Amino acid sequence: MVANTVLQAVYEQVVGRNPGEAEFHQAVKEVLDCLGPVLEKHPEYVEAGILERLVEPERQIIFRVPWQDDRGEFRVNRGFRIEFNSALGPYKGGIRFHPTVYLGIIKFLGFEQVLKNSLTGLMMGGGKGGADFDPKGKSDAEVMRFCQSFMTELFRHIGPDTDVPAGDIGVGEREIGFMFGQYKRIRNEFTGAFTGKGLEWGGLLVRTEATGYGLVYIIDEALRDKGKTVDDLEGMTVSISGAGNVAIYATEKVQQLGGKVVTLSDSNGFIYDPAGVKLDTVKQIKEVERKRIKEYVATHKNAQYTEGCNDIWNVKCDIALPCATQNELDEAAAQTLVKNGCIAVGEGANMPCTPEAVRVFHENNVLFLPGKAANAGGVAVSGLEMAQNSQRVSWTFEKADAELKKIMVTIYQNASQAAEEYGYPGNFVAGANIAGFIKVANAMLAQGLV
Numbered sequence: 001m002v003a004n005t006v007l008q009a010v011y012e013q014v015v016g017r018n019p020g021e022a023e024f025h026q027a028v029k030e031v032l033d034c035l036g037p038v039l040e041k042h043p044e045y046v047e048a049g050i051l052e053r054l055v056e057p058e059r060q061i062i063f064r065v066p067w068q069d070d071r072g073e074f075r076v077n078r079g080f081r082i083e084f085n086s087a088l089g090p091y092k093g094g095i096r097f098h099p100t101v102y103l104g105i106i107k108f109l110g111f112e113q114v115l116k117n118s119l120t121g122l123m124m125g126g127g128k129g130g131a132d133f134d135p136k137g138k139s140d141a142e143v144m145r146f147c148q149s150f151m152t153e154l155f156r157h158i159g160p161d162t163d164v165p166a167g168d169i170g171v172g173e174r175e176i177g178f179m180f181g182q183y184k185r186i187r188n189e190f191t192g193a194f195t196g197k198g199l200e201w202g203g204l205l206v207r208t209e210a211t212g213y214g215l216v217y218i219i220d221e222a223l224r225d226k227g228k229t230v231d232d233l234e235g236m237t238v239s240i241s242g243a244g245n246v247a248i249y250a251t252e253k254v255q256q257l258g259g260k261v262v263t264l265s266d267s268n269g270f271i272y273d274p275a276g277v278k279l280d281t282v283k284q285i286k287e288v289e290r291k292r293i294k295e296y297v298a299t300h301k302n303a304q305y306t307e308g309c310n311d312i313w314n315v316k317c318d319i320a321l322p323c324a325t326q327n328e329l330d331e332a333a334a335q336t337l338v339k340n341g342c343i344a345v346g347e348g349a350n351m352p353c354t355p356e357a358v359r360v361f362h363e364n365n366v367l368f369l370p371g372k373a374a375n376a377g378g379v380a381v382s383g384l385e386m387a388q389n390s391q392r393v394s395w396t397f398e399k400a401d402a403e404l405k406k407i408m409v410t411i412y413q414n415a416s417q418a419a420e421e422y423g424y425p426g427n428f429v430a431g432a433n434i435a436g437f438i439k440v441a442n443a444m445l446a447q448g449l450v
């Protein structure tokens with residue numbers, strides 16, 4: 001009772017203090033909605049104002065990013081870094097370059113990151129950054145000039161023991177290379193201030209694959225726990241959205257485990273290949289040529305391309321893995337997936353399913369793994385990259401992959417146990433939120449009013 005009043009007051013404060021930031025409100029609400037039983041059991045969190053502090057970022061940095069395009073015109077974008085919570089370690093979280101980026105998106109992602117990083121069991125706080133810059137259609141030289149300008153401000157706020165960014169939408173190895181290069185030049189030091197680096201210059205084998213692979217490892221583990229009898233994903237049909245880093249490596253791992261991936265998408269539309277998508281073609285289009293996914297059907301005549309992404313979830317599948325962006329799978333799509341016999345949904349992207357869609361999955365007993373747990377493999381492996389950089393060593397692919405798998409299984413078990421313990425059996429949204437929250441809350445309690 002008291003707990004509900006506290007939670008409602010915290011939510012109202014977040015909405016009032018962060019007007020117009022709908023994605024941030026949504027992410028906070030999802031967490032608060034699960035915490036009633038936790039606060040009943042731990043009144044000390046209420047007394048110490050843990051929730052009020054948790055929802056307020058420790059530091060918010062907004063800056064101008066001026067740069068020059070290839071025609072010599074001056075351009076200006078807006079850069080962000082939200083250093084959300086450092087109770088468990090240096091701020092850690094990716095950088096997103098996309099025209100839709102604004103403060104509310106970066107805050108939602110930073111808030112999610114705090115609990116996600118806690119769930120990995122590694123010593124990482126949470127943060128996120130980005131800019132409303134669109135790398136699509138820009139030359140390499142333009143992207144480099146933008147990244148250098150972005151880092152010329154950001155460098156003073158980050159460092160291996162302070163804040164360690166990585167990639168996200170629109171930020172891959174090319175952008176990280178340009179940003180890391182500028183950081184190194186200004187600081188005159190080569191340190192692990194960034195993760196997702198190239199393999200020859202400090203990157204960890206498996207970091208590129210980690211989010212997608214980790215997503216499939218946790219789905220596989222959860223299905224096994226739910227009584228799946230076949231080994232791996234043999235014979236399963238999987239629908240995936242997106243065609244970026246997460247989607248491509250989720251596809252690779254599903255295929256390695258014997259499943260068939262029949263869809264991929266980008267922001268223009270989606271492909272459906274009933275025979276299973278050919279990943280070599282997708283990698284060539286997306287990673288090498290940086291073109292649109294519709295190019296796929298030019299060389300695969302049995303595949304179809306549909307303009308727009310609304311109908312992607314109409315494709316019949318056993319498992320759905322939304323790996324593009326927030327709120328891409330709504331209530332109607334969830335109902336269609338249920339009707340078509342989908343048994344499991346794993347969020348590769350951050351918050352791709354709307355709250356109404358999640359409710360439909362829960363009501364219909366569809367195994368649902370939220371992004372906080374399901375896509376934590378990327379940041380977990382980033383944590384290993386930080387350790388590797390500190391020790392100045394290089395891990396083998398096998399060692400890093402085995403560690404990733406172990407972490408994903410542990411995340412699943414921790415979320416599952418927390419859900420049981422606090423009265424939400426089988427609800428991994430509640431389980432992940434609670435398991436992540438308790439660790440951060442205890443660290444904040446121990447560290448006093450800071």
Ligand code: NDP
Nearest residue numbers: 168169170211242243244245246266267324325349350378
């Ligand atoms: P990429 O930039 O590599 O790929 C993003 C993909 O999603 C592209 O195919 C893109 O299409 C599509 N997409 C982006 N925005 C939209 C949109 N508004 N509508 C439809 N499609 C869209 O990003 P990542 O694969 O790295 O990230 C995907 C998701 O996974 C994000 O939510 C990210 O936060 C999350 N994530 C990523 C991690 C990582 O390690 N990379 C770790 C954890 C989570 P287009 O090219 O047309 O824009």
